[in-house]
Amino acid sequence: MSATSDALFQPYALGDLELPNRIVMPPMTRSRASQPGDVPNELMAEYYAQRASAGLIVSEGTWISPLGKGYAWTPGIHSPAQVAGWRKITQAVHAAGGRIFAQLWHVGRLSHTSLLDGHAPVSSSAIQAEGVNVFIAESNGTPGFVQASKPRALKVEEIHAIVDDYRQAARNAMAAGFDGVELHAANGYLVNQFIDSNANDRTDAYGGSLENRLRFLAEVTQALVEGTGDRRRVGVRLAPLTTLNGCSDADPETTYLAAAKLLGTIGVAYIHIAEADWDDAPHMPVAFKQKLRAAFPGTLIYAGKYTAERARAALGEGWADLIAFGRPFVANPDLPARLRAGAPLNTHDRATLFGGGAHGLTDYPALAAA
Numbered sequence: 001m002s003a004t005s006d007a008l009f010q011p012y013a014l015g016d017l018e019l020p021n022r023i024v025m026p027p028m029t030r031s032r033a034s035q036p037g038d039v040p041n042e043l044m045a046e047y048y049a050q051r052a053s054a055g056l057i058v059s060e061g062t063w064i065s066p067l068g069k070g071y072a073w074t075p076g077i078h079s080p081a082q083v084a085g086w087r088k089i090t091q092a093v094h095a096a097g098g099r100i101f102a103q104l105w106h107v108g109r110l111s112h113t114s115l116l117d118g119h120a121p122v123s124s125s126a127i128q129a130e131g132v133n134v135f136i137a138e139s140n141g142t143p144g145f146v147q148a149s150k151p152r153a154l155k156v157e158e159i160h161a162i163v164d165d166y167r168q169a170a171r172n173a174m175a176a177g178f179d180g181v182e183l184h185a186a187n188g189y190l191v192n193q194f195i196d197s198n199a200n201d202r203t204d205a206y207g208g209s210l211e212n213r214l215r216f217l218a219e220v221t222q223a224l225v226e227g228t229g230d231r232r233r234v235g236v237r238l239a240p241l242t243t244l245n246g247c248s249d250a251d252p253e254t255t256y257l258a259a260a261k262l263l264g265t266i267g268v269a270y271i272h273i274a275e276a277d278w279d280d281a282p283h284m285p286v287a288f289k290q291k292l293r294a295a296f297p298g299t300l301i302y303a304g305k306y307t308a309e310r311a312r313a314a315l316g317e318g319w320a321d322l323i324a325f326g327r328p329f330v331a332n333p334d335l336p337a338r339l340r341a342g343a344p345l346n347t348h349d350r351a352t353l354f355g356g357g358a359h360g361l362t363d364y365p366a367l368a369a370a
């Protein structure tokens, strides 16, 4: 396939950003922030810069406030040291010719008292994510998985304060040199805990009707527009069909088409649909994707077990503008060049995904070196 006719390598205007190709590196937690303080570091800068040939990189989830942290060694975007750490990463990515958004994260109930100075996690409701584990560092420093703690329901004034935290996190991201922010409203985390009917039993303005369950999403998204100062610098990640982390909705098509319409009204740059997380990959019918296209006027990104072939078909069918490749990007720093050449891909090592040092992060070979 010639370079000019390959759909994956057509340039794309995302707001005022010029992407050289349709390939996105989606957010991937790698749990290598410096301790103490959960500070992004030089090693992470090298990892992201190696992957700067993506049309767009979205950073691993970065928590907006101490109560939003759910996994050991994940980076925050809350303290001045964290913002300074992220600045090294955005500079390295830009120097390598790339573009990078920060994924803003609040885990809500998917946390553990040991990560929260003994406090209970917070959520839309006091409903525990049963059978769901989170990643902690034991007191002896070894990593381990434990059942997420029982959350308490947020009071309305606390919800308003979290919206303010998101606004501030967006300001921090722009101060750190990010090209924009992506709201993590997928995969069962806090915003998702308001949207999905089985996680939200509130009876006030933030629960009950669909409009009420979408209120937190709307307020946070609006806060991100204010914090970045530009709605074209805001994207939102949604996971309509996965049941990850115990979040599911009784009528996902209705709920997520309404969310897409709402986000279109706010005018954000993109919606990033997570179709799969690991093995949880329910079939998402093309008819649903076409309805999302009709509901939302902005850019649509899809992620979940895509190959180059499936990605080209998605772009050709018109329901996707950009395609994200997660696990392939872990193991292939030069993924776009490999997809373009039809070259074989390295496979990732599961044992080094979370935590550790350079091994399994920055030492996967590029094609020329392989």
Ligand SMILES: Cc1cc2nc3c(=O)[nH]c(=O)nc-3n(C[C@H](O)[C@H](O)[C@H](O)COP(=O)(O)O)c2cc1C
Pocket: 026, 027, 028, 029, 030, 060, 061, 103, 184, 186, 187, 237, 274, 275, 276, 277, 278, 303, 304, 305, 306, 324, 325, 326, 327, 328, 353
């Ligand atoms: C190691 C790892 C960490 C991840 N961390 C995040 C995250 O922080 N935020 C998020 O929205 N999705 C996260 N995901 C999901 C990916 O963004 C992506 O949706 C998923 O891997 C499916 O794409 P793939 O089949 O191409 O890997 C993670 C996935 C992996 C493999």
